[in-house]
Amino acid sequence: xxxxxxxxxxxxxxxxxxxxxxxxxxxxxxxxxxxxxxxxxxxxxxxxxxxxxxxxxxxxxxxxxxxxxxxxxxxxxxxxxxxxxxxxxxxxxxxxxxxxxxxxxxxxxxxxxxxxxxxxxxxxxxxxxxxxxxxxxxxxxxxxxxxxxxxxxxxxxxxxxxxxxxxxxxxxxxxxxxxxxxxxxxxxxxxxxxxxxxxxxxxxxxxxxxxxxxxxxxxxxxxxxxxxxxxxxxxxxxxxxxxxxxxxxxxxxxxxxxxxxxxxxxxxxxxxxx
Numbered sequence: 001x002x003x004x005x006x007x008x009x010x011x012x013x014x015x016x017x018x019x020x021x022x023x024x025x026x027x028x029x030x031x032x033x034x035x036x037x038x039x040x041x042x043x044x045x046x047x048x049x050x051x052x053x054x055x056x057x058x059x060x061x062x063x064x065x066x067x068x069x070x071x072x073x074x075x076x077x078x079x080x081x082x083x084x085x086x087x088x089x090x091x092x093x094x095x096x097x098x099x100x101x102x103x104x105x106x107x108x109x110x111x112x113x114x115x116x117x118x119x120x121x122x123x124x125x126x127x128x129x130x131x132x133x134x135x136x137x138x139x140x141x142x143x144x145x146x147x148x149x150x151x152x153x154x155x156x157x158x159x160x161x162x163x164x165x166x167x168x169x170x171x172x173x174x175x176x177x178x179x180x181x182x183x184x185x186x187x188x189x190x191x192x193x194x195x196x197x198x199x200x201x202x203x204x205x206x207x208x209x210x211x212x213x214x215x216x217x218x219x220x221x222x223x224x225x226x227x228x229x230x231x232x233x234x235x236x237x238x239x240x241x242x243x244x245x246x247x248x249x250x251x252x253x254x255x256x257x258x259x260x261x262x263x264x265x266x267x268x269x270x271x272x273x274x
Contacts, residue, residue, distance in 0.1 A: 025209035032216045033229065038269045051184060051226065052262075054270040056095045063091070066130035067103040068114060072188070073136035074105030077244030078254050083188075084134055086258035094262070102126055110140045111168035118175045127179040134261075135172070136188040138211050139247070141165050158207070166214045173222040182272075185225035186261065187215050191234040193247055201236070223271040226264055233260040 038048045055063065067073050067084045075082020081101075088099040104123060106113065114137050117123055127133070142161050176185065189212045194204045208231065219225040233256035234242055234249065242253030249257065 025206075025213040029209065029213055029216055032220065036226065036268045038267060048269045051224070051265040051268055051270045052091075052094060054224075055091065055097065055265075058097075060097070060131070062098045062100060063131040064129050065099050065101050065132045065134065066126050066183075067101070067105055067134045067136075068117070069105050069134075069136035069188075070109040070140055071105065071107040071248060072139070073109075073134065074103060074107055075254065076107060077248035078251050080251050080254070083249075083254040083257040083261065086255055087134070087261050090258060090262045091265075099132075102130075105136070108140060108144075109137065110144055111137050111165050111172065112141075115168050115171050115175070118172065124179050127176055127183075130180060130183045132184045132186060133176060133180070134186045134188070137172070138165055138169070138215070139190050142207070162210060162214075165211065166218075169214060169218050170221075173218055173225070177222055182224070185219065185222060186264075187219055187225065187227045188257065189215060189227060189230040191231045192236055193239070193243065194236065195239055196236045226268050228257065228261045228264050230257055230260060233257055 038050055049057070065084065065088055073082075073084070075084065080086070082103070082105075084101055084103060088101050091097070091099050104117070104126065106117065109117070114135075118127070141164070142158070173185065176183070190208050192201070192204050192208055194201050212227075212231070216227050219227050234253055242249050242256060244250035244253070
């Protein structure tokens with residue numbers, strides 16, 4: 001009886017441990033998001049200001065918006081300029097200021113590719129004059145291995161690829177801050193293109209939560225910076241409405257990303273660089 005009890009207890013602890021391993025990244029992301037949102041009840045006392053209000057109150061009349069990253073940053077699948085153009089249009093309407101877009105997105109770019117791109121002098125000059133820098137990167141890191149060497153190799157290399165991504169993202173932010181200490185950095189979450197009814201969905205959710213937690217934790221160290229919760233805007237339940245091909249959003253999808261970006265600007269507390 002005692003032996004059976006010990007085995008049951010061990011199995012229960014294993015289940016709890018596995019559940020913690022699976023759900024912890026999303027729990028941590030939710031905590032970071034909660035702490036970043038302005039508490040309107042204490043706003044007057046704390047004198048917090050949203051990113052949108054910071055832009056509204058700025059003496060600058062023109063904002064330079066630089067976009068970096070992969071094909072989603074580039075706007076592939078859109079006939080209307082992708083999410084960045086829509087963000088600019090919304091910000092102009094809300095602030096009365098002029099927003100100039102420079103899109104340096106590269107189709108197929110990985111985080112290492114973006115690290116390399118930031119070494120180019122012309123790109124560094126764009127960094128220096130940017131007021132807002134939007135980044136969409138990371139999705140191709142593991143996809144590239146799966147395409148070149150197969151899904152088994154991608155699974156086997158997961159920890160290594162994750163570690164490399166974390167280091168690359170930190171290098172990207174550090175390089176940007178070296179050239180521009182004050183620009184608002186806007187990093188997009190990665191989103192899931194596997195329908196929730198498919199058997200691979202739980203595994204892809206775990207992967208994306210790991211990737212996105214890295215994004216949130218990195219952004220915390222390089223204020224002013226925020227992460228757009230794109231996965232909330234692009235739910236797999238209605239994937240046919242917003243997906244252009246197997247990976248990229250259509251204009252409906254990019255509109256959702258842009259709207260979520262504006263909502264994030266409206267709700268999150270602006271934090272100056274330290």
